[in-house]
Amino acid sequence: MHRAFADAPNRAPLSVEDAQAVILESLAPLPVERIPLVDSDGRVLAQAVVADGDVPPFDRSMMDGYAVRAADTAGASWERPVPLAVIEEVPAGCSPTRRVGPGEAIRVMTGSMIPEGADAVVKFENTAEGYNRNVATVHVRVPARPGDNIAKKGEDMAKGSVVLRPGVPIGAAEAAVLATFGVAEVAVYRRPVVGILATGSELVDVHEPLSPGKIRNSNSYMVASLIRAAGGVPKLFSAVGDSVEAMLAAVEPHLDELDALVTTGGVSVGDYDLIPDLYERLGATTRFWKVLARPGQPVRYAVRDGKPFFGISGNPASAFVNCQLFVLPGVRRLGGWAHPLPRTVRARLVNACSAPPIKPDRFLRARLYEAEGELFVEVAKGQSSGMIGSLVGANALVRVKGGTAVEPGQVVDVVVCGEWPSIPPKKKALR
Numbered sequence: 001m002h003r004a005f006a007d008a009p010n011r012a013p014l015s016v017e018d019a020q021a022v023i024l025e026s027l028a029p030l031p032v033e034r035i036p037l038v039d040s041d042g043r044v045l046a047q048a049v050v051a052d053g054d055v056p057p058f059d060r061s062m063m064d065g066y067a068v069r070a071a072d073t074a075g076a077s078w079e080r081p082v083p084l085a086v087i088e089e090v091p092a093g094c095s096p097t098r099r100v101g102p103g104e105a106i107r108v109m110t111g112s113m114i115p116e117g118a119d120a121v122v123k124f125e126n127t128a129e130g131y132n133r134n135v136a137t138v139h140v141r142v143p144a145r146p147g148d149n150i151a152k153k154g155e156d157m158a159k160g161s162v163v164l165r166p167g168v169p170i171g172a173a174e175a176a177v178l179a180t181f182g183v184a185e186v187a188v189y190r191r192p193v194v195g196i197l198a199t200g201s202e203l204v205d206v207h208e209p210l211s212p213g214k215i216r217n218s219n220s221y222m223v224a225s226l227i228r229a230a231g232g233v234p235k236l237f238s239a240v241g242d243s244v245e246a247m248l249a250a251v252e253p254h255l256d257e258l259d260a261l262v263t264t265g266g267v268s269v270g271d272y273d274l275i276p277d278l279y280e281r282l283g284a285t286t287r288f289w290k291v292l293a294r295p296g297q298p299v300r301y302a303v304r305d306g307k308p309f310f311g312i313s314g315n316p317a318s319a320f321v322n323c324q325l326f327v328l329p330g331v332r333r334l335g336g337w338a339h340p341l342p343r344t345v346r347a348r349l350v351n352a353c354s355a356p357p358i359k360p361d362r363f364l365r366a367r368l369y370e371a372e373g374e375l376f377v378e379v380a381k382g383q384s385s386g387m388i389g390s391l392v393g394a395n396a397l398v399r400v401k402g403g404t405a406v407e408p409g410q411v412v413d414v415v416v417c418g419e420w421p422s423i424p425p426k427k428k429a430l431r
């Protein structure tokens, strides 16, 4: 039996969903560490945050103006303003010492505590200031309703409510909420360190000249970029030739430092496709080999002590698809993401794609964009699995179900690989 089948003799290729389920079920989030809030951007939150107090913590003014009793201002107009005695000024950050009684007002700023007795704030623009028998007086020119210009205690986030859940990447909003509740040290999942080993005797590194039969190793740099975007820490090994001993020598001494390993190349059935041997020698157990997806059909997934080994294809576009569908979800799972699978959307296909209907689902490199509120997707020209050029500008993969074809104008399933622009360079919206 060919060694590629030896440890997975009866396994039929898995559907993409089944393969993703195998990966997610076999992995658990890495341990938690505490880091300063200021350094937490992009890290994945490992704690829930329950509001330990109301936000805002007190009724506060939303305007610079006067805190009043709304009933006192009934009938106020520009012609017949209502005079109120100004009994105190409360800048933001200070506590009122007086209570607003009938016929009285307290000068407040945006963010000031609302004094007892007041139930509305009249903004400066609707008042005039003066003196009435040597008493500072505000003339209110517009009637106020109870609650006007007051943010109620707890209206934003109420004490006891869950305001953040674990598993979300920390961005601007999360940082603001964490700071609001005084979380100076944030619990985050440790970042997965992912070893990347490109294999193939044809490979030379980026700084090396080419000679006949050689190509530059592009996969390591592509995979590293994807790993980083998924919150992992890539650790690049120098590419090695088609020798299990060389592969072992490269990664074995570093296995303890790694949370995951990605190898590219050597997963098919060629004479020099040695990844099954490597994984066996490393003591990793194969969970699946081959999926119903093109490109990227021959992909090996193995696990050793809870660490995933992804044997992805050497073909660059296949490797890209393998990463989007399998490696990145696994890395995100290790990194604690609550939703590790790639985002999918539906978009209208704008061009014809000639690829014939074949059994596995196809994932076509494409450009997703938004125009006039609708999503469109344009399939790239070169779809061969060895092509690199057509990855440029590809922020999505159009999924074509096995055995089917898609037509321009049809709404198709799309796996999102990056941000999409709102203004298409070339608008070709089909209706």
Ligand SMILES: Nc1nc2c(c(=O)[nH]1)N[C@H]1C(S)=C(S)[C@@H](COP(=O)(O)OP(=O)(O)OC[C@H]3O[C@@H](n4cnc5c(N)ncnc54)[C@H](O)[C@@H]3O)O[C@H]1N2
Pocket (backbone or CB within 6 Å): 198, 199, 200, 202, 203, 215, 216, 217, 218, 219, 220, 264, 265, 266, 267, 268, 269, 270, 273, 295, 296, 297, 298, 312, 313, 314, 315, 316, 318, 385, 386
């Ligand atoms: N007899 C069969 N041959 C092949 C089959 C098959 O079922 N039966 N499957 C084909 C498919 S589909 C794919 S995909 C590839 C998978 O190949 P491997 O993952 O084993 O990759 P290699 O053979 O090592 O390389 C494939 C291709 O990619 C180039 N490559 C490899 N590494 C890199 C790198 N780091 N950077 C840039 N380019 C790289 C390599 O030179 C080859 O051209 O197998 C088919 N064959």
Ligand code: MOO
Pocket (backbone or CB within 6 Å): 293, 294, 295, 296, 297, 298, 313, 315, 318, 385, 386
């Ligand atoms: O499955 Mo291979 O990745 O089509 O080219």
